[in-house]
Amino acid sequence: MNPHSTMDRRELLKRVAFLMGGAISGPAVLGVLQGCSAKKPSVEWTPAFLTAAQAAVVAEIAEIIIPRTDTPGAKDVGVPQFIDTMLKVTYPKKDQDRYLTGLTQFEERAQPAHGKPFMELEPAQQRELVRELHDAEIRAAGENELDDSRENRPFILMTKELTMLGFFTSEVGATQVLQYLAVPGTFRGCLPLSEAGNGKTWATEMSQAF
Amino acid sequence: MNDNTYDAIVVGTGVSGGWAAKELTEKGLKTLVLERGRDVRHGEYPTATTDPWQFEYGGRPTQQDLERQGVQARTGYTITQASKHWFVDDIDNPYTEIKRFDWMRGYHVGGRSLMWARQSYRLSQIDLEANAKDGHGVDWPIRYEDLAPWYDHVESFIGVSGQAEGLLQLPDGKFQRPMEMSCVETHLRQVLEEKFGRCLTIGRVANMTELLPHSPQRGTCQNRNQCIRGCPYGAYFSSNSSTLPAAEKTGNMTLRPNSIVHEVIFDEKSNRATGVRVIDAQTNQQLEFFGKIIFLCASTFGSTFIMMNSASGRFPNGFGNDSGELGCNIMDHHLAAGASADVEGFEDRYYHGRRPTGIYIPRFRNIGKDSRDYVRGFGYQGRATRLGWTDLLKEEALGAELKSRAAQPGAWHMSIGAFGEMLPYHQNRVTLDRTRRDKWGLPVLAFDAELQDNEYRMRKDMVSDAVEMLEAAGYKNVQARDEKIGVGLGIHEMGTARMGKDPKSSVLNAWNQVHACKNVFVTDGSCMASSGCVNPSLTYMALTARAANHAVEELKRLNL
Numbered sequence: 212m213n214p215h216s217t218m219d220r221r222e223l224l225k226r227v228a229f230l231m232g233g234a235i236s237g238p239a240v241l242g243v244l245q246g247c248s249a250k251k252p253s254v255e256w257t258p259a260f261l262t263a264a265q266a267a268v269v270a271e272i273a274e275i276i277i278p279r280t281d282t283p284g285a286k287d288v289g290v291p292q293f294i295d296t297m298l299k300v301t302y303p304k305k306d307q308d309r310y311l312t313g314l315t316q317f318e319e320r321a322q323p324a325h326g327k328p329f330m331e332l333e334p335a336q337q338r339e340l341v342r343e344l345h346d347a348e349i350r351a352a353g354e355n356e357l358d359d360s361r362e363n364r365p366f367i368l369m370t371k372e373l374t375m376l377g378f379f380t381s382e383v384g385a386t387q388v389l390q391y392l393a394v395p396g397t398f399r400g401c402l403p404l405s406e407a408g409n410g411k412t413w414a415t416e417m418s419q420a421f
Numbered sequence: 422m423n424d425n426t427y428d429a430i431v432v433g434t435g436v437s438g439g440w441a442a443k444e445l446t447e448k449g450l451k452t453l454v455l456e457r458g459r460d461v462r463h464g465e466y467p468t469a470t471t472d473p474w475q476f477e478y479g480g481r482p483t484q485q486d487l488e489r490q491g492v493q494a495r496t497g498y499t500i501t502q503a504s505k506h507w508f509v510d511d512i513d514n515p516y517t518e519i520k521r522f523d524w525m526r527g528y529h530v531g532g533r534s535l536m537w538a539r540q541s542y543r544l545s546q547i548d549l550e551a552n553a554k555d556g557h558g559v560d561w562p563i564r565y566e567d568l569a570p571w572y573d574h575v576e577s578f579i580g581v582s583g584q585a586e587g588l589l590q591l592p593d594g595k596f597q598r599p600m601e602m603s604c605v606e607t608h609l610r611q612v613l614e615e616k617f618g619r620c621l622t623i624g625r626v627a628n629m630t631e632l633l634p635h636s637p638q639r640g641t642c643q644n645r646n647q648c649i650r651g652c653p654y655g656a657y658f659s660s661n662s663s664t665l666p667a668a669e670k671t672g673n674m675t676l677r678p679n680s681i682v683h684e685v686i687f688d689e690k691s692n693r694a695t696g697v698r699v700i701d702a703q704t705n706q707q708l709e710f711f712g713k714i715i716f717l718c719a720s721t722f723g724s725t726f727i728m729m730n731s732a733s734g735r736f737p738n739g740f741g742n743d744s745g746e747l748g749c750n751i752m753d754h755h756l757a758a759g760a761s762a763d764v765e766g767f768e769d770r771y772y773h774g775r776r777p778t779g780i781y782i783p784r785f786r787n788i789g790k791d792s793r794d795y796v797r798g799f800g801y802q803g804r805a806t807r808l809g810w811t812d813l814l815k816e817e818a819l820g821a822e823l824k825s826r827a828a829q830p831g832a833w834h835m836s837i838g839a840f841g842e843m844l845p846y847h848q849n850r851v852t853l854d855r856t857r858r859d860k861w862g863l864p865v866l867a868f869d870a871e872l873q874d875n876e877y878r879m880r881k882d883m884v885s886d887a888v889e890m891l892e893a894a895g896y897k898n899v900q901a902r903d904e905k906i907g908v909g910l911g912i913h914e915m916g917t918a919r920m921g922k923d924p925k926s927s928v929l930n931a932w933n934q935v936h937a938c939k940n941v942f943v944t945d946g947s948c949m950a951s952s953g954c955v956n957p958s959l960t961y962m963a964l965t966a967r968a969a970n971h972a973v974e975e976l977k978r979l980n981l
Contacts, residue, residue: 282823293479300483342819364650372814376479377829379810385473389810393472395774397715398644400601404830405769411828412809414473415646415775 252330256292260299260307265314268329269294272317272367273374275341282387285374293377294370306362306369313366317344345371385414427453427675429972430697430712431725432682435446435532436958437965438718439660439668439947440575444969445716446673450976453675453710454547454668457702457719458528461535462676463638464660466651468503476502486514488943495523496910500605501537504649507536511667522868523909526720527801530678533720533912534958536649539627539657539777540802541581542955543572543592547788552951555796558750558845559921560621561950562931565592570965580633582642583625591620591955593799598630599623599745600642604770605805605833606780614729618889619785624778624802627658627959640929646775657777679703683863684753685715685740685941687728694740694941697727702860714940714972714981719964721946722851726866728943729853741918741928741935748852750845750919751870752952755910757904759801759838759879760887762896767833779804782837782890783952786882787869795878797844801887803837813944828864835896842954844875849908870908913957915946933968940981942968 244358248407252267261269270291277285285291298307317340321329327334344367364372378384385391391414404410427448431441438454442789445452482490483499493508500508507527516524527533546565553560569592576595585593600623602610610621626644639655639662648657655662668674674796684698686709696711717724731740739747772840782801786793808831819827849870857865884903891899908914921927924936929948935941940971944965953960975981 276819277824278820280824282824296858297478297481300485301478303484324489338820345819346817349815352815355499371819372970375810375814375823375827380473380476380479382472382474388824390442392774393470393645395644398600398755398772398774399775400772400776401604401607401770402773406773407773410830412830413775414809415809 252328253292257296258292260295264330265311266291266295268314268318269370270336271330272341272370273377275338276371276374277378283383285378287380288378288383290374290377290381294373297373297377310366310369313369317366320344341367379414389414425696425709426711427451428712428718428976429453429714430455430710431459431716431718431721432697433529433532433718433723434534434660434665434676434735435718435720435945436534436537436660437961438532438716439534440962440965441716441718441942441944441969442565442660442666442668442674442676444966445973446668446671448973449671449673449970450711450714450973451673451675453677453712454665455580455680455697455699455710456532456676456678457681457723458530458532458678459971460514460676461530461651461661463655463666464653465537466653468650469647469653471503471650476897478502480909488490491514492523493525499525499649503647504536507649507651507742515857515859516865517854517857517867519869520871521722521907522870523907523912524722524866524868524914525909525912526723527873530665530676531659534659535651535661538956539648540748540781540956541576541579541583541625541959542781542800543594544568544953544955544960545590545592547590547951548951548955549636551797557796558951559919559923559926560921562920562927563973567931568960568963568967571967572925572959574966575959575962576620578633579627579663580629580636580639580957581625581627582623582632584622586620586622586783588620588973590785590788590798594625596625600628600630600776600778602780603772604605604767605764605835608764608767609835609890609894610780612622613782613890616893617785617890619782621780621782624781626778628777629656633817636663636667636914639663641779644774644776644970646777649975680708681861681863682719682894683730685717685727685862686711687731687733687735687740687938689733689735692735692938694938700863702861705861713871714942715974716965716969716972717941717943718945721914721917724943724945724947725851726853728918730864736937739939741937743924743937744926744928746847746919748917748928749847749850750916751803751849751851751868751914752843752845752915752916753908754840754952754954754956755843755872755876755880755908756838756840756911757906758841758883758887758902759803759836760884760891760899761834761836761900762891762894762899764805764833764835764894764896771830779789780837786879786886793882795882796876797842797875797879799839799841799879799883801837801839803835805833805835807831808834835891835894837887837891838902839880839887840911840913840954840956841876841879841883841953843872843908845919845951846870846873851917868909873909913946913952914950915949915957918943918947919950920948921950932971933956933964939975942972944968 253263258266273285583596584599679702784798786798810827856869918928
């Protein structure tokens with residue numbers, strides 16, 4: 212094997228980006244690396260908390276939760292990177308561990324169901340797996356309201372929470388999917404929906420409500 | 422006389438200190454204003470115009486933030502990337518909790534006037550007579566007519582928007598144009614009027630809806646509802662935007678930030694306080710400043726700490742503490758009880774802008790012929806909103822459906838939560854804990870306070886009345902709320918140096934003067950003899966302006 216193949220992939224990405232003066236785009240870096248990297252799922256950025264393989268799975272799930280439609284999706288606005296940072300910086304170890312355990316368990320669901328790892332499934336199969344686990348956890352949370360706090364949130368709902376937080380507080384989420392006015396000027400309490408801006412939900416900082 | 426001598430010393434720059442500074446300097450006194458925290462000039466609000474996507478971490482606190490500010494984070498809404506810099510570092514500023522106590526505060530010029538919720542209500546004659554009538558605490562030495570002109574004075578200067586309602590239990594004030602109610606709030610107002618004879622009014626809030634000619638540096642509210650970050654328009658009242666610029670304009674104010682007052686200097690021969698001892702927060706240098714009169718406006722527990730820490734031969738149990746009441750009678754408003762519900766029938770209606778206040782349902786219990794198995798009462802604050810994207814977390818929405826549903830305004834939701842009056846109990850107290858020291862080597866405070874039977878009885882009504890009103894309005898899925906809380910989370914702490922007629926049972930007289938040392942005035946929340954059920958800051962301002970006026974008159978009469 213080429214000795215490069217044992218080099219940590221993140222190191223490689225960083226090194227290539229450095230050598231090329233940072234002028235190179237993410238996908239181009241990936242292209243450069245295709246030749247010397249084993250065919251492992253990864254992402255085109257350097258995670259700080261997750262492994263590259265884990266980040267790839269989380270990125271797919273985030274995109275399934277909020278996909279690109281006629282407006283950009285989770286990956287487009289950097290939600291996977293956001294989730295990685297949030298896990299590293301804002302959660303205590305207990306929650307980090309619960310997340311990683313849940314992520315491993317999630318990946319293990321793919322194999323018996325389809326005989327392949329999650330990243331090798333067809334998009335429809337991936338969506339199905341996410342949907343199944345998501346709906347089961349939503350029902351479980353509904354039945355057990357006492358245990359419905361952020362402290363106990365399971366992997367898939369943590370991923371949904373962070374995807375929504377990252378997306379709807381992004382400029383794209385707040386201004387293209389929702390509507391946002393930095394300085395509303397007036398307050399009008401009872402307008403026809405069509406006259407309240409463009410009638411979409413106002414983007415306000417509600418992240419603490421999570 | 423030396424460079425450290427002034428006519429007056431004001432300790433603290435929050436709502437009370439700012440008012441003391443303004444009134445005393447405008448009346449010609451050379452005034453030293455001491456603030457323990459850093460300087461903040463009006464406009465120096467680093468996050469005031471930050472858009473949501475410019476905050477790191479979705480605005481949430483990091484684990485590192487929570488290590489430094491874990492106690493301040495107990496509110497759930499203060500330690501964020503938008504406002505954490507206005508709250509103290511809990512490691513540098515520890516305190517002891519004999520029982521859980523949530524002490525939320527910020528050490529900087531402006532104090533909590535920068536982060537307050539701006540709700541501005543008057544105490545009523547009912548509130549000021551309550552102690553005398555039901556025998557709890559000691560009688561207030563003043564009545565509503567003593568305060569009314571000072572409420573007028575304060576409201577006219579700071580700008581309070583609100584609606585006059587003609588209620589005995591919630592006197593009207595000098596209001597600017599009220600903010601609009603939403604369709605659902607208007608609906609509930611009609612229901613409460615028709616079915617209960619109760620009032621629901623728009624929150625009376627110190628956010629300007631009209632310009633104030635005397636404060637050209639301030640503009641009207643832009644409905645951003647980001648007040649807690651500091652307002653670049655100066656649209657809500659803070660010391661920074663309002664009273665301190667007025668004091669500065671006189672040329673009579675010397676403002677010294679980073680000055681931790683820890684002791685009142687008492688002269689036994691003249692039976693007067695001559696000045697204060699200060700630690701410079703940055704250099705740890707010990708300093709003394711002198712003045713003819715001293716206004717302690719360091720916040721309820723800040724002023725109480727200074728007095729407790731000022732023991733002397735004359736006052737072995739703390740400055741001015743002949744009564745033994747210093748540190749006792751801690752009150753707060755007890756909250757986190759109420760109800761919320763979904764509202765149908767207004768789906769084609771929405772609002773524009775982020776109104777910086779909710780609605781208010783004034784007290785209706787134990788008023789007139791109403792009589793309950795507890796004394797005093799409560800009011801509700803609330804708001805109707807359409808739910809946003811956060812609520813989809815718990816719904817089976819994913820993918821393109823999640824995106825499109827998030828863009829559609831959600832169900833109308835009405836929520837009301839009560840603020841209940843807490844009685845003054847001698848055993849609810851704060852003491853000095855000399856076994857622990859803060860960053861500057863000063864002893865810390867130890868809190869031992871809890872709700873009692875009267876509050877718990879009241880809480881039953883706070884919940885059931887809320888449920889009853891929302892159900893009467895025909896709202897759906899009415900959810901009761903009653904969270905177990907300690908004391909302090911109302912952030913309305915008061916009562917630890919109470920006013921009263923009798924020096925044997927109170928610390929301050931009818932003019933907020935220390936009974937036993939008349940040239941010291943204490944005009945923050947510590948002076949309160951009862952708590953009422955309304956947000957207290959407006960009362961602190963009125964009491965401060967009244968006391969400052971009295972102080973200057975007494976100086977002229979050579980009585981101080």
